[in-house]
Amino acid sequence: MIMFDDLRDLYQEVILDHGRKPRNFRRLEDADRSARGDNPMCGDRMELFLKLTPDGAIGDAAFQGRGCAISMASASLMTEVIKGKAPEAAQALGAKFRDLAMTGTCPECGADIADEMERLQPLSGVHEFPSRVKCATLAWHTLNAALAGAKEASSE
Amino acid sequence: MDGLARSPGYDVARIREDFPILGKEIRGKKLVFLDSGASAQKPRQVIQAMTRCMEEAYANVHRGAYHLSEVATGAYEAARGAAARFLGTPDAREVVFTRNSTEAINLVARSYGGGVLKPGDAVLTSEMEHHANLVPWQMLRDAEGIELRFIRVTDAGELDMEDYAAKLADGRVKLVAVTHMSNVLGTVTPAQRIARMAHEAGAVVLFDGSQAAVHRHVDVRAIDADFYVFTGHKLYGPTGIGVLYGKLPLLDAMPPMLGGGDMIASVTLERSTWAEVPAKHEAGTPAIVEAVGLHAAIDYVNAIGFPALEAHERALTEHAMARFSAIEGVTVLGRAQDRGGVFSFALDNAHAHDLSTLLDRVGIAVRAGRHCAEPLHARFGMEAGTCRASFGLYTTLGEIDFLADALVEARRFFRV
Numbered sequence: 001m002i003m004f005d006d007l008r009d010l011y012q013e014v015i016l017d018h019g020r021k022p023r024n025f026r027r028l029e030d031a032d033r034s035a036r037g038d039n040p041m042c043g044d045r046m047e048l049f050l051k052l053t054p055d056g057a058i059g060d061a062a063f064q065g066r067g068c069a070i071s072m073a074s075a076s077l078m079t080e081v082i083k084g085k086a087p088e089a090a091q092a093l094g095a096k097f098r099d100l101a102m103t104g105t106c107p108e109c110g111a112d113i114a115d116e117m118e119r120l121q122p123l124s125g126v127h128e129f130p131s132r133v134k135c136a137t138l139a140w141h142t143l144n145a146a147l148a149g150a151k152e153a154s155s156e
Numbered sequence: 157m158d159g160l161a162r163s164p165g166y167d168v169a170r171i172r173e174d175f176p177i178l179g180k181e182i183r184g185k186k187l188v189f190l191d192s193g194a195s196a197q198k199p200r201q202v203i204q205a206m207t208r209c210m211e212e213a214y215a216n217v218h219r220g221a222y223h224l225s226e227v228a229t230g231a232y233e234a235a236r237g238a239a240a241r242f243l244g245t246p247d248a249r250e251v252v253f254t255r256n257s258t259e260a261i262n263l264v265a266r267s268y269g270g271g272v273l274k275p276g277d278a279v280l281t282s283e284m285e286h287h288a289n290l291v292p293w294q295m296l297r298d299a300e301g302i303e304l305r306f307i308r309v310t311d312a313g314e315l316d317m318e319d320y321a322a323k324l325a326d327g328r329v330k331l332v333a334v335t336h337m338s339n340v341l342g343t344v345t346p347a348q349r350i351a352r353m354a355h356e357a358g359a360v361v362l363f364d365g366s367q368a369a370v371h372r373h374v375d376v377r378a379i380d381a382d383f384y385v386f387t388g389h390k391l392y393g394p395t396g397i398g399v400l401y402g403k404l405p406l407l408d409a410m411p412p413m414l415g416g417g418d419m420i421a422s423v424t425l426e427r428s429t430w431a432e433v434p435a436k437h438e439a440g441t442p443a444i445v446e447a448v449g450l451h452a453a454i455d456y457v458n459a460i461g462f463p464a465l466e467a468h469e470r471a472l473t474e475h476a477m478a479r480f481s482a483i484e485g486v487t488v489l490g491r492a493q494d495r496g497g498v499f500s501f502a503l504d505n506a507h508a509h510d511l512s513t514l515l516d517r518v519g520i521a522v523r524a525g526r527h528c529a530e531p532l533h534a535r536f537g538m539e540a541g542t543c544r545a546s547f548g549l550y551t552t553l554g555e556i557d558f559l560a561d562a563l564v565e566a567r568r569f570f571r572v
Contacts, residue, residue, distance in 0.1 A: 042509050043540055
């Protein structure tokens with residue numbers, strides 16, 4: 001009898017749900033910033049759009065693309081948690097998320113981002129799958145590229 | 157994993173004992189290795205031949221006048237002879253050792269393409285090529301002003317032979333470079349007919365035999381191939397050794413791609429003259445131990461024999477097609493009349509990478525992605541990639557059943 005139950009840590013319901021029905025999955029026609037993210041090894045590809053508020057914060061975030069459940073869910077969750085943040089705060093959150101994806105924990109994550117990290121926690125399971133970590137971090141690489149004014153990001 | 161393949165006279169259980177890795181557990185799971193199309197596992201006979209070469213008979217080749225170097229040279233040249241016989245040519249000078257198939261195709265693209273073809277000539281390849289038989293021709297096109305054309309692939313996954321004839325019709329195609337067996341679709345192409353049509357149109361023909369040479373008896377003389385390439389590591393041999401077969405006059409006409417030791421006749425500070433073929437195309441110390449390993453691999457495959465190998469693979473292929481096609485939500489690419497044991501498939505509710513992570517968890521090794529054939533995946537609307545199960549001479553019907561059962565369970569897993 002073949003069972004995959006021990007993979008529910010990696011593929012939690014949240015991941016499958018966001019992977020299948022990604023939130024903010026659309027083009028922002030009036031985006032102030034955008035970048036493409038590409039994982040050439042596996043063919044994952046996305047385009048991220050950011051709308052900035054007059055004071056420079058991320059007013060809206062959306063993406064389009066294709067990829068595995070983990071890369072789509074990660075992009076979906078990211079667009080939710082970065083809305084309203086200053087670019088620096090969003091990038092700092094991305095650095096903490098990469099720690100979470102690589103190690104499964106983030107001991108240095110403070111109370112100020114506790115809510116965000118809780119939302120992203122379902123992706124922590126990838127740390128046991130080295131070849132899949134880049135699926136989870138592609139969206140955040142793309143965010144950095146968009147905020148830096150670059151057009152392309154790669155998780156390679 | 158019972159259910160050994162029921163091909164008469166083929167003792168797959170016995171054959172599996174030759175492959176040490178197949179008896180090992182990988183992360184606590186029995187290994188179900190279905191990625192032989194990427195690289196095959198190695199039998200003890202190959203491992204031991206290479207060890208013996210290094211322990212007892214190793215020195216550089218074609219150099220020393222001492223006994224050990226003569227022994228090593230003899231072993232290296234014996235490997236060339238074995239590769240020649242394996243391909244059906246009596247003339248070992250027609251075999252050039254390369255690093256792999258990729259290097260062999262690049263050698264033809266650079267030396268024949270760059271040295272013999274003229275600007276305005278065309279090279280004709282196809283939509284179903286591995287990148288190794290596409291990118292070198294793109295590079296040639298960009299460097300030498302050579303036109304690149306592509307034979308279309310039908311929905312069944314076969315070369316469109318009418319399109320092939322049409323692309324040859326204006327007489328500008330001087331080289332046809334196509335696969336003998338698709339690494340994605342499993343399609344075996346009609347090599348003899350392809351070669352005849354190329355020759356009638358005034359073109360030479362190269363076959364990428366990376367997959368075909370493993371699964372089918374190849375006879376370059378019967379095909380009338382001008383160039384034929386394959387690689388050792390897919391044929392149960394080591395990495396780092398591949399073969400370029402070329403008709404002698406063609407290899408002679410080609411300028412060398414690399415200069416250095418072993419490929420020269422005489423050298424002064426001003427100029428050098430080239431050694432005879434095949435040495436001319438083998439600059440530097442070659443892969444001596446790997447050549448010995450390839451020889452052992454060829455001997456191993458020959459000892460089983462292609463009639464038995466082909467019958468076993470036919471049984472596996474028919475079983476796999478029946479099992480995979482019967483699973484709801486599974487799409488198999490490639491319905492060619494003549495196809496072998498390579499199955500690329502997609503599950504309707506899971507991405508290839510998610511699926512391969514699941515399969516890996518129960519010990520099944522398949523490849524996920526686009527298998528170095530992005531244009532072909534685009535042709536079939538599978539840009540996101542597929543999983544690929546590819547069989548070897550040690551694959552069992554039971555392993556195919558195990559994969560099929562896992563696919564059913566995986567589809568259930570992803571249905572929230």
